[in-house]
Amino acid sequence: MSSLKIERDTVTETVKNAVTDHAVNKGGFVGSAAAAVAEAAHGQLPGTSGKHPISAVVGTALTGGRKNAGTKGYLAAYLQQLEDHPLRTKMLTAGTLAGSQELLASWLAKDRNKHGNYFTSRVPKMAAYGALVSAPLGHFLIWVLQKIFSGRTSLRAKILQILVSNLIIAPIQNTVYLVAMALIAGAKTFHQVKATVRVGFWRVMRVSWITSPICLAFAQKFLPENTWVPFFNLVSFIIGTYINTVTKKKRLAALRKKHFGDSRDSRAPGGSSVVGGPRPGGVGPEDYPPLGPNPPY
Template sequence: MSQVKFERREDIRYSDGGGRPQARGRSGPPPPPPQAPQQQKEGFAHEVGEALTKGAGPNGYLAWYLKKLQEDPLRTKMVTSGSLAALQEFLASWIAKDRNKHGHYFTTRVPKMAVYGAFVSAPLGHVMISLLQRLFAGRTSLKSKILQIIVSNLIVSPIQNAVYLTSMAIIAGARTFHQIRATVRAGFMPVMKVSWITSPIALAFAQAFLPQETWVPFFNFISFVIGTYINAHTKKKRLQALRRKYQEGRNDGRSEYDRRPGAGGY
């Protein structure tokens, strides 16, 4: 009997003061369920992406950068290349744990690389890519695309890599023609092998999916990643060679007095 009374009392309706009857215990919709942690993470990642790219919309950073490329292409490329070259050097030093005498990763090579990127790499890349695009303008056949890749790998890449190695030798301290030539000869083929692997893939991707006005930032990004890897790898090898030389010097049987400059044959 008490159970029947309980059910009837649940169905009793009352007025909310405005003449509208409401059911007891049903004053509004139920609260939404708590958001899952995964959904919260995805929402946060989406917000970060929107903040960084602004959705790549008409007012986004990419649209602003492409507009600058159209209005003042060479200056925009110089600022971009200089900034990326300096950042590349800093990241490579950090990855390889290559510090200066003060224990900092911001070495004197960082501003030198910025100068190289702005005043050597950017103008050269601007001229080479412009000539390549003009040479194959309006030619969209598969044969033309393959020919464009061949010209890029056999003409454009060797010139850019030779200039890069020459600049790196000068930044590293080479002052004579023989020192620069030795550096270029030692590093040319290893760098070219990397270019021959990555350049066709990057160029084919750009041909298939990217408009020509976005080729510059795309190739800048590819060069930044590859250059950082090569730079860090080179620094690690140099540091390993210095450590081996230091260990061999400590194990040659001489005292620290005999090993000091001006003594023992130094």
């Protein structure tokens, strides 16, 4: 076992040195990035241990660059809050991201309320959902997942962890998400909530099954466990913003066609433009979950 460990460490060191030499010779942005990762992998970047070189380099870039490496920057302060107050920090993070996602998607899709504002009633509702529902649920489920696989680092264990995440945890999270979206959209009966879940479940699951294994494998390899939930929230923010924006645009196009007879003609009677303006009659994507078609309420 000893000789095997020495041989493995020698191979690892050789690879690191090769990456460093290649980066120095190549130069440019790619070369500089590779050199920084190699330096962090050696533990030579101030404030880093060498255990997570890529996240160390990203963290250094986010907190002011090499000149501030090892100092208490924004990312370091955030990670400290995650360690000291994990649930509270995750709730604030998820609430901010959920509200920002809705606001950003509305702006990108030019989706305004009847008063002409992008800050629709969905924004605070989504923020509340992120902080009070999504974050506590994600915190608990990820804690259970990490508890089950604590100390198990074999390839088989990592694959099992991904399977459990996708076949058990993801369906729970997505079902709760769709129920919350139905309620935010105005569902008032069990039938309406059930219709939303039935229509949207497999659409959401397909997205999860594509992105979740990649994200979880990345987290297993490069990120400390206490950063997993915020990382997943960030990925969900990017994907959710895209899907929400596309859905809003399609919904607005359908509304224009319904109210004015032609999706290509964006002018209301009297010549007032509705492209990027208030919704016709004050209704539209705000009444409708961002994933999946509108259920027959």
